[in-house]
Amino acid sequence: MYLGHLALGSRRWCPRAPLAVLLAATVLPDLVDAVLGLLGLEAWAGTATHTLPAAVAWSLATFAAASLRWGARAGRFVGGLTLSHLLADALTSRLELWPEGPTWGLGLYQWRPADFVLEATVIAVAWGFYQRDLPRKPPALAVLVTLLALQAFFDFGLGLS
Amino acid sequence: VSAGFSALMLVGFVVPIALLSWLDGLGRGPR
Numbered sequence: 257m258y259l260g261h262l263a264l265g266s267r268r269w270c271p272r273a274p275l276a277v278l279l280a281a282t283v284l285p286d287l288v289d290a291v292l293g294l295l296g297l298e299a300w301a302g303t304a305t306h307t308l309p310a311a312v313a314w315s316l317a318t319f320a321a322a323s324l325r326w327g328a329r330a331g332r333f334v335g336g337l338t339l340s341h342l343l344a345d346a347l348t349s350r351l352e353l354w355p356e357g358p359t360w361g362l363g364l365y366q367w368r369p370a371d372f373v374l375e376a377t378v379i380a381v382a383w384g385f386y387q388r389d390l391p392r393k394p395p396a397l398a399v400l401v402t403l404l405a406l407q408a409f410f411d412f413g414l415g416l417s
Numbered sequence: 418v419s420a421g422f423s424a425l426m427l428v429g430f431v432v433p434i435a436l437l438s439w440l441d442g443l444g445r446g447p448r
Contacts, residue, residue, distance in 0.1 A: 267441075276438040283430050290430070293423025387444075395444035399437055406433055
């Protein structure tokens with residue numbers, strides 16, 4: 257999933273942590289991959305972020321950090337969101353279960369229209385939960401439009417296979 | 418993965434997160 261749609265949906269049950277933290281926790285494995293690439297450590301990308309042991313480790317790290325800052329309930333949500341990245345990626349990609357291990361996942365990115373339909377549905381459902389708590393509806397609607405536009409750009413605008 | 422692609426990837430996450438957070442703040446109104 258591109259941008260932590262699950263974070264948006266979980267916002268109403270985890271109000272203490274800022275939305276930016278929920279979003280960043282959800283895409284943390286990709287953020288770490290980008291930083292590894294910038295540091296010239298691209299050989300570690302994927303293995304250190306998108307295998308099951310790595311995902312559990314990052315999830316425990318975000319759980320601990322968020323628990324310390326916003327309490328145990330927020331910690332469980334934030335840690336769970338980090339772990340959810342791997343499960344969501346298993347729908348869209350093919351991943352190594354552990355380093356040098358078997359690959360798993362549906363690999364929906366091979367069928368971009370199908371990926372868009374799935375992700376747009378997740379966005380719509382997550383947004384449905386999210387917007388209930390927002391007193392001002394125009395910004396909430398802008399969130400939905402922004403996410404759908406980004407998803408369309410990601411699926412069809414980048415020329416990715 | 419090149420450093421340039423990594424930088425784009427980082428921007429592609431950080432900018433939308435900042436935008437969505439800003440919209441979230443607008444939606445919640447003054448505290």
